[in-house]
Protein backbone atom coordinates (compact mmCIF):
# COMPACT_ATOMS: atom_id res chain seq x y z
CA UNK A 485 0.00 0.00 0.00
CA UNK A 486 1.12 3.58 -0.61
CA UNK A 487 2.63 5.44 2.29
CA UNK A 488 1.52 9.00 2.96
CA UNK A 489 5.08 10.16 2.46
CA UNK A 490 5.86 9.16 -1.13
CA UNK A 491 7.34 11.27 -3.89
CA UNK A 492 6.33 8.76 -6.55
CA UNK A 493 3.70 6.07 -6.39
CA UNK A 494 3.19 3.93 -9.49
CA UNK A 495 -0.08 2.19 -8.75
CA UNK A 496 -1.27 -0.74 -10.85
CA UNK A 497 -0.06 0.59 -14.20
CA UNK A 498 -0.71 -1.50 -17.30
CA UNK A 499 0.03 -0.63 -20.92
CA UNK A 500 -0.39 -2.68 -24.06
CA UNK A 501 1.27 -2.08 -27.44
CA UNK A 502 -0.44 -3.91 -30.32
CA UNK A 503 -1.70 -6.60 -27.98
CA UNK A 504 1.66 -6.94 -26.19
CA UNK A 505 1.49 -6.10 -22.50
CA UNK A 506 4.63 -4.07 -21.80
CA UNK A 507 3.58 -3.17 -18.24
CA UNK A 508 1.37 -5.50 -16.27
CA UNK A 509 -0.15 -3.95 -13.17
CA UNK A 510 3.18 -2.41 -12.19
CA UNK A 511 3.27 -0.98 -8.65
CA UNK A 512 6.09 0.49 -6.59
CA UNK A 513 6.81 3.63 -4.66
CA UNK A 514 9.77 5.89 -4.00
CA UNK A 515 10.26 7.99 -0.89
CA UNK A 516 11.48 11.58 -0.72
CA UNK A 517 15.28 11.72 -0.82
CA UNK A 518 15.50 8.10 -1.88
CA UNK A 519 17.89 6.68 -4.48
CA UNK A 520 16.35 3.69 -6.29
CA UNK A 521 17.80 1.42 -8.95
CA UNK A 522 15.51 -0.30 -11.43
CA UNK A 523 16.98 -3.38 -13.06
CA UNK A 524 15.60 -6.20 -15.20
CA UNK A 525 16.36 -8.02 -18.45
CA UNK A 526 15.79 -6.45 -21.88
CA UNK A 527 12.11 -6.01 -22.59
CA UNK A 528 11.19 -6.01 -18.89
CA UNK A 529 9.43 -2.65 -19.29
CA UNK A 530 11.98 -0.25 -17.79
CA UNK A 531 11.87 2.29 -20.62
CA UNK A 532 8.09 2.08 -20.84
CA UNK A 533 7.92 2.76 -17.10
CA UNK A 534 10.05 5.92 -17.52
CA UNK A 535 7.86 6.97 -20.46
CA UNK A 536 4.72 6.58 -18.33
CA UNK A 537 6.14 8.63 -15.44
CA UNK A 538 7.20 11.46 -17.77
CA UNK A 539 3.94 11.49 -19.74
CA UNK A 540 5.44 10.29 -23.02
CA UNK A 541 3.21 7.22 -22.91
CA UNK A 542 -0.25 6.96 -21.36
CA UNK A 543 -1.17 3.82 -19.44
CA UNK A 544 -4.32 1.84 -20.21
CA UNK A 545 -5.04 1.59 -16.49
CA UNK A 546 -3.41 2.68 -13.25
CA UNK A 547 -2.26 5.92 -11.65
CA UNK A 548 1.09 7.56 -11.12
CA UNK A 549 0.90 9.81 -8.08
CA UNK A 550 3.52 12.51 -7.55
CA UNK A 551 3.89 13.76 -3.94
CA UNK A 552 0.64 11.84 -3.18
CA UNK A 553 -1.27 14.73 -4.74
CA UNK A 554 -0.97 14.89 -8.54
CA UNK A 555 -1.87 12.07 -10.91
CA UNK A 556 0.79 12.31 -13.62
CA UNK A 557 -1.25 10.20 -16.02
CA UNK A 558 -3.61 13.18 -16.40
CA UNK A 559 -0.83 15.58 -17.45
CA UNK A 560 1.25 16.09 -20.58
CA UNK A 561 5.05 15.95 -20.79
CA UNK A 562 5.61 19.70 -20.36
CA UNK A 563 3.32 19.91 -17.34
CA UNK A 564 5.11 16.97 -15.73
CA UNK A 565 8.54 18.55 -16.36
CA UNK A 566 7.28 21.80 -14.82
CA UNK A 567 6.22 19.98 -11.67
CA UNK A 568 9.90 19.25 -11.02
CA UNK A 569 10.51 15.89 -12.67
CA UNK A 570 13.71 15.74 -14.73
CA UNK A 571 14.72 12.97 -17.08
CA UNK A 572 18.21 12.14 -18.22
CA UNK A 573 18.29 10.04 -21.36
CA UNK A 574 21.10 7.60 -22.06
CA UNK A 575 23.02 9.78 -24.52
CA UNK A 576 24.41 13.07 -23.22
CA UNK A 577 22.95 16.20 -24.81
CA UNK A 578 24.94 19.29 -23.94
CA UNK A 579 25.65 22.48 -25.88
CA UNK A 580 28.95 21.29 -27.37
CA UNK A 581 30.27 24.70 -28.42
CA UNK A 582 29.59 26.36 -25.06
CA UNK A 583 31.69 26.21 -21.91
CA UNK A 584 30.75 24.01 -18.97
CA UNK A 585 29.78 27.13 -17.02
CA UNK A 586 27.55 28.46 -19.80
CA UNK A 587 25.86 25.08 -20.20
CA UNK A 588 24.79 25.31 -16.56
CA UNK A 589 23.78 28.93 -16.98
CA UNK A 590 21.66 28.14 -20.03
CA UNK A 591 19.91 25.42 -18.03
CA UNK A 592 18.75 27.76 -15.23
CA UNK A 593 15.10 27.30 -14.40
CA UNK A 594 12.37 28.75 -16.52
CA UNK A 595 14.69 29.72 -19.37
CA UNK A 596 15.84 32.75 -17.38
CA UNK A 597 19.37 31.50 -17.92
CA UNK A 598 19.14 32.21 -21.63
CA UNK A 599 18.18 35.83 -20.97
CA UNK A 600 20.98 36.26 -18.46
CA UNK A 601 23.48 34.61 -20.75
CA UNK A 602 22.52 36.98 -23.54
CA UNK A 603 22.83 40.08 -21.42
CA UNK A 604 25.74 38.91 -19.24
CA UNK A 605 23.76 39.52 -16.12
CA UNK A 606 23.85 36.93 -13.46
CA UNK A 607 22.20 37.14 -10.05
CA UNK A 608 24.07 36.08 -6.94
CA UNK A 609 21.64 33.25 -6.41
CA UNK A 610 22.31 31.79 -9.88
CA UNK A 611 26.05 32.28 -9.46
CA UNK A 612 26.00 30.43 -6.16
CA UNK A 613 23.88 27.61 -7.56
CA UNK A 614 26.16 27.20 -10.58
CA UNK A 615 29.23 27.05 -8.28
CA UNK A 616 27.55 24.44 -6.10
CA UNK A 617 26.52 22.41 -9.11
CA UNK A 618 30.03 22.56 -10.62
CA UNK A 619 31.33 21.09 -7.40
CA UNK A 620 28.63 18.41 -7.24
CA UNK A 621 29.33 17.25 -10.79
CA UNK A 622 33.10 17.33 -10.19
CA UNK A 623 33.75 19.87 -12.98
CA UNK A 624 34.81 22.96 -11.04
CA UNK A 625 38.22 22.96 -12.71
CA UNK A 626 36.62 22.47 -16.15
CA UNK A 627 34.27 25.43 -15.85
CA UNK A 628 35.91 27.33 -18.73
CA UNK A 629 36.34 24.25 -20.93
CA UNK A 630 34.26 23.89 -24.09
CA UNK A 631 31.82 21.02 -23.57
CA UNK A 632 32.99 19.34 -26.78
CA UNK A 633 36.38 18.78 -25.12
CA UNK A 634 34.97 16.85 -22.15
CA UNK A 635 35.19 13.07 -21.88
CA UNK A 636 32.00 11.07 -22.40
CA UNK A 637 31.63 10.64 -18.64
CA UNK A 638 32.13 14.34 -17.96
CA UNK A 639 29.45 15.18 -20.53
CA UNK A 640 27.06 12.87 -18.68
CA UNK A 641 27.85 14.67 -15.42
CA UNK A 642 27.38 18.03 -17.09
CA UNK A 643 23.95 17.02 -18.30
CA UNK A 644 23.05 15.84 -14.81
CA UNK A 645 24.22 19.27 -13.62
CA UNK A 646 22.00 20.98 -16.17
CA UNK A 647 19.04 19.02 -14.86
CA UNK A 648 19.98 19.95 -11.29
CA UNK A 649 19.91 23.64 -12.24
CA UNK A 650 16.18 23.17 -12.80
CA UNK A 651 15.87 22.04 -9.17
CA UNK A 652 13.92 18.82 -9.76
CA UNK A 653 12.31 16.97 -6.87
CA UNK A 654 12.53 13.73 -8.81
CA UNK A 655 15.28 12.86 -11.26
CA UNK A 656 14.96 9.89 -13.62
CA UNK A 657 18.24 8.65 -15.05
CA UNK A 658 18.52 6.14 -17.88
CA UNK A 659 21.70 3.98 -17.98
CA UNK A 660 24.12 6.74 -17.06
CA UNK A 661 27.34 4.69 -17.04
CA UNK A 662 27.09 3.01 -20.45
CA UNK A 663 30.41 3.77 -22.18
CA UNK A 664 32.09 5.19 -19.07
CA UNK A 665 35.50 4.17 -17.74
CA UNK A 666 35.60 2.22 -14.45
CA UNK A 667 36.74 5.27 -12.56
CA UNK A 668 34.00 7.45 -14.10
CA UNK A 669 31.45 4.77 -13.25
CA UNK A 670 32.54 4.77 -9.61
CA UNK A 671 32.41 8.56 -9.45
CA UNK A 672 28.95 8.57 -11.03
CA UNK A 673 27.65 6.31 -8.27
CA UNK A 674 29.07 8.74 -5.72
CA UNK A 675 27.52 11.68 -7.57
CA UNK A 676 24.06 10.09 -7.70
CA UNK A 677 24.26 9.11 -4.03
CA UNK A 678 25.15 12.66 -3.09
CA UNK A 679 22.31 14.30 -5.05
CA UNK A 680 19.72 11.84 -3.79
CA UNK A 681 19.75 13.41 -0.34
CA UNK A 682 17.90 16.59 -1.39
CA UNK A 683 15.77 14.91 -4.07
CA UNK A 684 14.68 11.47 -5.18
CA UNK A 685 16.61 9.76 -7.94
CA UNK A 686 15.45 6.73 -9.94
CA UNK A 687 18.16 5.04 -12.02
CA UNK A 688 17.57 2.41 -14.69
CA UNK A 689 20.74 0.40 -15.13
CA UNK A 690 22.24 -2.84 -16.47
CA UNK A 691 25.69 -2.60 -14.92
CA UNK A 692 25.50 -4.62 -11.69
CA UNK A 693 28.84 -3.38 -10.34
CA UNK A 694 27.50 0.13 -10.65
CA UNK A 695 24.18 -0.82 -9.03
CA UNK A 696 26.18 -2.31 -6.15
CA UNK A 697 28.04 1.01 -5.80
CA UNK A 698 24.74 2.88 -5.69
CA UNK A 699 24.16 1.06 -2.41
CA UNK A 700 20.38 1.49 -2.49
CA UNK A 701 17.12 -0.41 -2.73
CA UNK A 702 16.70 -2.23 -6.03
CA UNK A 703 13.48 -2.98 -7.91
CA UNK A 704 13.67 -5.90 -10.34
CA UNK A 705 11.23 -5.69 -13.25
CA UNK A 706 10.23 -8.69 -15.31
CA UNK A 707 7.47 -8.89 -17.93
CA UNK A 708 6.11 -5.53 -16.89
CA UNK A 709 5.78 -6.04 -13.16
CA UNK A 710 7.90 -6.12 -10.03
CA UNK A 711 9.59 -9.49 -9.60
CA UNK A 712 11.58 -8.63 -6.48
CA UNK A 713 12.59 -5.64 -4.41
CA UNK A 714 15.21 -5.02 -1.75
CA UNK A 715 18.96 -4.70 -1.32
CA UNK A 716 20.99 -5.98 -4.29
CA UNK A 717 22.66 -8.83 -2.39
CA UNK A 718 19.22 -9.92 -1.22
CA UNK A 719 17.43 -9.84 -4.62
CA UNK A 720 20.43 -11.48 -6.31
CA UNK A 721 19.84 -14.56 -4.15
CA UNK A 722 16.15 -14.68 -5.06
CA UNK A 723 15.63 -17.87 -7.15
CA UNK A 724 13.10 -16.10 -9.39
CA UNK A 725 15.63 -13.35 -10.14
CA UNK A 726 18.37 -15.89 -10.88
CA UNK A 727 16.01 -17.76 -13.19
CA UNK A 728 15.11 -14.60 -15.11
CA UNK A 729 18.74 -13.54 -15.56
CA UNK A 730 20.28 -16.94 -16.22
CA UNK A 731 17.41 -18.78 -17.86
CA UNK A 732 17.55 -16.79 -21.08
Ligand code: ADP
Nearest residue numbers: 501502506524525526527528529530531532533
Ligand atom coordinates in the same frame (compact mmCIF):
# COMPACT_ATOMS: atom_id res chain seq x y z
P1 ADP B 1 13.27 -2.41 -21.29
O1 ADP B 1 13.52 -0.93 -21.26
O2 ADP B 1 13.19 -3.02 -19.92
O3 ADP B 1 14.25 -3.14 -22.16
P2 ADP B 1 10.92 -1.66 -22.78
O4 ADP B 1 10.08 -0.86 -21.88
O5 ADP B 1 11.75 -0.95 -23.78
O6 ADP B 1 11.83 -2.66 -21.91
O7 ADP B 1 10.01 -2.66 -23.59
C1 ADP B 1 9.07 -3.53 -23.00
C2 ADP B 1 8.40 -4.29 -24.12
O8 ADP B 1 7.47 -3.44 -24.79
C3 ADP B 1 9.37 -4.76 -25.17
O9 ADP B 1 9.00 -6.10 -25.54
C4 ADP B 1 9.18 -3.83 -26.33
O10 ADP B 1 9.41 -4.48 -27.56
C5 ADP B 1 7.73 -3.38 -26.18
N1 ADP B 1 7.52 -2.00 -26.61
C6 ADP B 1 8.02 -0.91 -26.02
N2 ADP B 1 7.59 0.22 -26.63
C7 ADP B 1 6.82 -0.19 -27.66
C8 ADP B 1 6.06 0.50 -28.69
N3 ADP B 1 6.05 1.82 -28.79
N4 ADP B 1 5.38 -0.27 -29.57
C9 ADP B 1 5.41 -1.61 -29.48
N5 ADP B 1 6.07 -2.30 -28.55
C10 ADP B 1 6.77 -1.61 -27.65
